[in-house]
Amino acid sequence: MPDTSARGREVRGLDALELRPQEGRGERGAAEALKGFWAATWPKLAAVALVLAAWQAVVWSGWRPEYVLPGPDRVLPALVAEVSTPEFWTAVAVTVRRALTGFALALAVGVAVGLAVSRFRPLRVAIGSLITGLQTMPSIVWFPFAMLLYGISESAIMFVIVLGAAPSIAGGLTSGIDYVSPTLLRAGRVMGLSGVRHYSMLVVPAALPMFVSGLKQGWAFAWRSLMAGELLVVINQQDSIGWALSQARQLNDADRLLAYIIVVLAVGIVVDVFFTWADRALRRRWGIAA
Amino acid sequence: MTTTATPARVPAVEISGISKVFGHGTGAVTAIDGMSITVAPGEFVSLVGASGCGKSTLLSLVAGLESPTTGSVDASGHRVAMMFQEAALFPWLTVGGNIEVPMKADRVPRAERRRRVADLLDLVRLSGFDRKRPHELSGGMRMRVALARALAQDADVLLMDEPFGALDAMTRDILHDELERIWQERGLTVLFVTHNVREAVRLGDRVVLLSSRPGRVIEEFEVEGERPRRIDSALIAGQAAAITDRLREEVSRHA
Numbered sequence: 001m002p003d004t005s006a007r008g009r010e011v012r013g014l015d016a017l018e019l020r021p022q023e024g025r026g027e028r029g030a031a032e033a034l035k036g037f038w039a040a041t042w043p044k045l046a047a048v049a050l051v052l053a054a055w056q057a058v059v060w061s062g063w064r065p066e067y068v069l070p071g072p073d074r075v076l077p078a079l080v081a082e083v084s085t086p087e088f089w090t091a092v093a094v095t096v097r098r099a100l101t102g103f104a105l106a107l108a109v110g111v112a113v114g115l116a117v118s119r120f121r122p123l124r125v126a127i128g129s130l131i132t133g134l135q136t137m138p139s140i141v142w143f144p145f146a147m148l149l150y151g152i153s154e155s156a157i158m159f160v161i162v163l164g165a166a167p168s169i170a171g172g173l174t175s176g177i178d179y180v181s182p183t184l185l186r187a188g189r190v191m192g193l194s195g196v197r198h199y200s201m202l203v204v205p206a207a208l209p210m211f212v213s214g215l216k217q218g219w220a221f222a223w224r225s226l227m228a229g230e231l232l233v234v235i236n237q238q239d240s241i242g243w244a245l246s247q248a249r250q251l252n253d254a255d256r257l258l259a260y261i262i263v264v265l266a267v268g269i270v271v272d273v274f275f276t277w278a279d280r281a282l283r284r285r286w287g288i289a290a
Numbered sequence: 291m292t293t294t295a296t297p298a299r300v301p302a303v304e305i306s307g308i309s310k311v312f313g314h315g316t317g318a319v320t321a322i323d324g325m326s327i328t329v330a331p332g333e334f335v336s337l338v339g340a341s342g343c344g345k346s347t348l349l350s351l352v353a354g355l356e357s358p359t360t361g362s363v364d365a366s367g368h369r370v371a372m373m374f375q376e377a378a379l380f381p382w383l384t385v386g387g388n389i390e391v392p393m394k395a396d397r398v399p400r401a402e403r404r405r406r407v408a409d410l411l412d413l414v415r416l417s418g419f420d421r422k423r424p425h426e427l428s429g430g431m432r433m434r435v436a437l438a439r440a441l442a443q444d445a446d447v448l449l450m451d452e453p454f455g456a457l458d459a460m461t462r463d464i465l466h467d468e469l470e471r472i473w474q475e476r477g478l479t480v481l482f483v484t485h486n487v488r489e490a491v492r493l494g495d496r497v498v499l500l501s502s503r504p505g506r507v508i509e510e511f512e513v514e515g516e517r518p519r520r521i522d523s524a525l526i527a528g529q530a531a532a533i534t535d536r537l538r539e540e541v542s543r544h545a
Contacts, residue, residue, distance in 0.1 A: 007464075007467055007468075008415055010464055011415045011464055014430065014460065015415075015416075015428065015430075015431055018428035018430070018431070018461075019426075183375075183376050186355065186372075186378070187372075187374065187378040189355055190353055190355065190370075190371065190372040191391055191392040191439070191443060192392060192395040192396065192443070193391070193395050197395055201391060201394065201395075202380070205380070205382045205383075206380070206382070208382070285381075285382060286381040286382060286423075286425065287424065287426065288425075
C-alpha cells in the first residue's frame with residue numbers, strides 16, 4: 001500500500017523532527033562529566049574550608065580557653081584517632097542500628113496511618129490535624145513519658161523515634177495520595193484498575209515523589225530523636241554515639257566531644273545525600289528533573 | 291477481533307433521555323438535560339458544542355464513571371475505552387509499561403502482553419519506542435501511546451474527549467489520518483468530543499451539535515464526502531460553516 005507507507009514516512013518524519021533537539025542532551029563526554037563533578041564539588045569544599053578557618057579564627061581570638069574550645073588542628077587528629085579504634089565503630093554501629101530499626105518501625109506505622117487516613121474520610125477529619133500537630137512537636141518532650149513507660153531502655157528511644165518520624169512519613173504519604181492527578185485517576189478507572197491494583201499500580205507509584213519527601217523529613221526527625229534519646233536515656237556500658245558524647249563531656253574531653261559532633265553531622269549528611277539521590281532519580285524518571 | 295453476531299441495527303451505544311444534575315437544592319446544576327443519541331456499531335460520531343454543553347460529562351456517563359440522574363446509557367456487550375485531553379500516561383512507566391496497564395488489570399499473561407504491546411506499537415507507528423518514557427516523547431506521540439493503551443483494553447467503543455486539542459495543526463492533521471485508519475482497520479465505534487467544528491466534520495460520519503447549560507441535542511448533521519477527507523477541502527469547510535453558524539446562534543442566546 002503506497003498510500004500507507006507515504007503516511008508512515010510522514011509520521012516518522014514528524015516524530016524525528018520533534019525528538020531531535022532532545023537527543024543530544026544525554027550524551028556527555030568524560031571531560032564534561034569531570035567538569036560537572038568539579039562544578040558541584042568546589043563550592044562544598046570551599047564552604048568546609050571557610051567553616052574551618054572561621055572556627056580556627058575564633059579559637060585564636062582567645063574567646064574561650066583551648067581546653068574548652070579546641071581548634072580544628074586538635075579536633076581533626078582526635079577524630080582520626082577515634083576512627084581507628086574498634087570502640088568507635090561499635091558505637092556507630094549501635095547508633096545506626098537503632099536509627100534504622102526506629103526508622104523502619106516509624107515507616108511501618110507511618111504508612112499504615114497514612115493509608116488509613118487517606119482512605120477513610122472520618123479518620124482524616126478526626127486525626128488529620130493531630131498528625132500535623134505531632135510533626136511540629138519537639139520529640140524530646142516525649143522522653144520523660146517514654147522512660148516512665150519503658151524505663152531506661154532502647155524501647156524508650158524507639159518509642160520516641162516512632163512518634164517523631166511517623167507523622168512526617170504519614171503526612172508525606174497522605175499528601176502524595178491527595179495530589180495524584182485526577183486525570184490519572186480517571187484514566188485508571190477507565191482501564192479497570194480497582195481494589196489492590198488501583199493502589200499498587202496507580203496510587204502508590206503516583207504518590208512516590210511526595211512520599212520520598214516525607215521519608216526524608218521523617219529521617220531527619222528520627223535522627224534528632226535518637227540523638228536526644230541517647231543523651232537522655234543513657235544506657236550504661238553500651239557504646240553509642242550519644243554515650244560517647246556524654247562521656248566526653250563528663251571527662252571534659254572537648255577534642256573528643258567535637259569529634260563526635262562531626263560524626264553526627266557526617267551521618268546526617270550521608271543519609272541526606274542518599275535521599276536527595278533517590279529523589280532526583282525519581283524526578284529524572286518522571287521527566288520533572290530540573 | 292471477535293465480533294458477536296450483533297445485527298447491524300442494534301446500536302453500539304444507546305443514550306436515551308439522560309439528564310445529569312450535580313449538587314442539590316438551590317445550588318444544583320443541570321449539566322445534561324434530556325439527551326438522546328444513538329450510535330451504530332462502527333459509526334464515528336462527533337459531538338460539538340460550546341463550553342458547558344456537558345460533553346465531558348456525557349462521555350463519563352457512557353464510560354460508566356458516573357451514573358445519569360435520569361434516563362439510561364446502554365453500551366452493553368461492548369467494551370468501552372476512553373481518551374482524555376491529556377494523554378494521561380503514567381510517568382513512572384515506560385511506553386510499553388503504559389500500554390500493559392489495562393492488560394494487567396485484565397490479568398492477561400505476560401507473554402501475551404508483550405506480544406500485544408508490540409502489535410499495538412506497530413499499529414500506532416511507534417515500534418522501537420517501547421522502552422522510552424512518556425516525557426521523552428512529543429505530544430503527538432504521547433497521544434498515540436494513549437490510543438494504543440486504550441486499544442489494549444480490547445475495546446470496540448472508543449470515547450475521545452478533545453484528544454487533539456493541545457496539538458499543533460500539522461500533528462493534528464496527521465493524527466486525524468491515523469485515527470481514521472485505525473478506526474477503519476479495527477471496526478471501532480467512536481464518540482469524539484471536540485470544540486473544533488472542522489475537526490468534527492473531518493472525522494465524523496455524523497456531527498451532533500449540543501447546546502450549553504444545560505446540554506441538549508440541537509441538531510444532527512450527516513457528513514457528506516468520501517473518506518479519506520482533507521480538513522482543508524471546500525466540502526469540509528462548507529459543512530463546517532453551516533454547523534458553526536448554528537453553533538454561534540446557540541451561543542448568542544446566552545448573552
